[in-house]
Amino acid sequence: xxxxxxxxxxxxxxxxxxxxxxxxxxxxxxxxxxxxxxxxxxxxxxxxxxxxxxxxxxxxxxxxxxxxxxxxxxxxxxxxxxxxxxxxxxxxxxxxxxxxxxxxxxxxxxxxxxxxxxxxxxxxxxxxxxxxxxxxxxxxxxxxxxxxxxxxxxxxxxxxxxxxxxxxxxxxxxxxxxxxxxxxxxxxxxxxxxxxxxxxxxxxxxxxxxxxxxxxxxxxxxxxxxxxxxxxxxxxxxxxxxxxxxxxxxxxxxxxxxxxxxxxxxxxxxxxxxxxxxxxxxxxxxxxxxxxxxxxxxxxxx
Ligand SMILES: [Zn+2]
Numbered sequence: 001x002x003x004x005x006x007x008x009x010x011x012x013x014x015x016x017x018x019x020x021x022x023x024x025x026x027x028x029x030x031x032x033x034x035x036x037x038x039x040x041x042x043x044x045x046x047x048x049x050x051x052x053x054x055x056x057x058x059x060x061x062x063x064x065x066x067x068x069x070x071x072x073x074x075x076x077x078x079x080x081x082x083x084x085x086x087x088x089x090x091x092x093x094x095x096x097x098x099x100x101x102x103x104x105x106x107x108x109x110x111x112x113x114x115x116x117x118x119x120x121x122x123x124x125x126x127x128x129x130x131x132x133x134x135x136x137x138x139x140x141x142x143x144x145x146x147x148x149x150x151x152x153x154x155x156x157x158x159x160x161x162x163x164x165x166x167x168x169x170x171x172x173x174x175x176x177x178x179x180x181x182x183x184x185x186x187x188x189x190x191x192x193x194x195x196x197x198x199x200x201x202x203x204x205x206x207x208x209x210x211x212x213x214x215x216x217x218x219x220x221x222x223x224x225x226x227x228x229x230x231x232x233x234x235x236x237x238x239x240x241x242x243x244x245x246x247x248x249x250x251x252x253x254x255x256x257x258x259x260x261x262x263x264x265x266x267x268x269x270x271x272x273x274x275x276x277x278x279x280x281x282x283x284x285x286x287x288x289x290x291x292x293x294x295x296x297x298x299x300x301x302x
Pocket of ligand 1: 258
């Protein structure tokens with residue numbers, strides 16, 4: 001299929017292509033990712049996601065921003081409908097979007113951030129390529145004529161996080177998978193353009209804190225990219241088998257999808273839910289897996 005701005009995030013596009021978010025989703029919960037891909041489940045749009053998109057579209061163009069606001073009036077504005085006339089009027093803006101306006105102003109006025117935002121380039125540039133035996137899609141917030149990839153991020157903060165698996169603290173860019181994203185984007189960009197050198201990958205971030213924090217970061221680091229790609233490769237065999245309907249997806253047991261569809265089969269000993277007890281992940285239930293198994297298998301080799 002031909003990817004466009006309108007179908008990029010569709011279940012159909014996700015069935016045909018891998019993406020960085022889909023990869024992260026598979027690691028979180030295979031069952032939810034498959035259910036979403038096969039149209040059984042539409043996750044709730046969180047306020048954090050809406051705020052992120054509100055800021056993104058403002059940095060892209062007035063047109064894109066107005067279109068976004070039109071489509072999300074009741075999430076952004078406090079509306080009141082008059083009983084007498086039936087007319088709806090705006091009585092204010094929700095606090096998260098007032099903060100978003102402040103964040104946009106920082107992006108547009110800070111001298112360092114502004115110079116990247118004002119650069120010539122294509123917004124929401126879509127590229128495709130192949131990695132580890134599957135087709136991948138990427139969507140760049142901004143792509144300049146000299147191959148710079150610029151990503152905008154509305155962050156909670158710019159702090160460090162403790163990584164349980166690694167047993168060490170890491171920066172927010174590592175914790176949220178931005179090095180993984182940069183490694184994948186670089187590979188796909190090189191395939192797409194035929195260049196051999198990694199493109200510069202820059203993250204511009206402003207936080208929702210009071211007052212806001214801000215940062216501009218260059219993520220290029222070849223050894224780190226190689227490590228990130230090797231981690232992805234290690235997971236891809238399992239992901240391919242799940243995505244192509246060859247094995248049943250595992251249910252994480254606690255996400256929105258798993259809670260919504262949970263079937264109790266009896267009582268379990270209390271210590272099975274104590275922290276540290278490693279319960280086996282349940283596999284996706286009969287009826288649900290059967291409903292999309294054939295469609296998933298049809299994706300194999302596409
Ligand atoms: Zn789950």
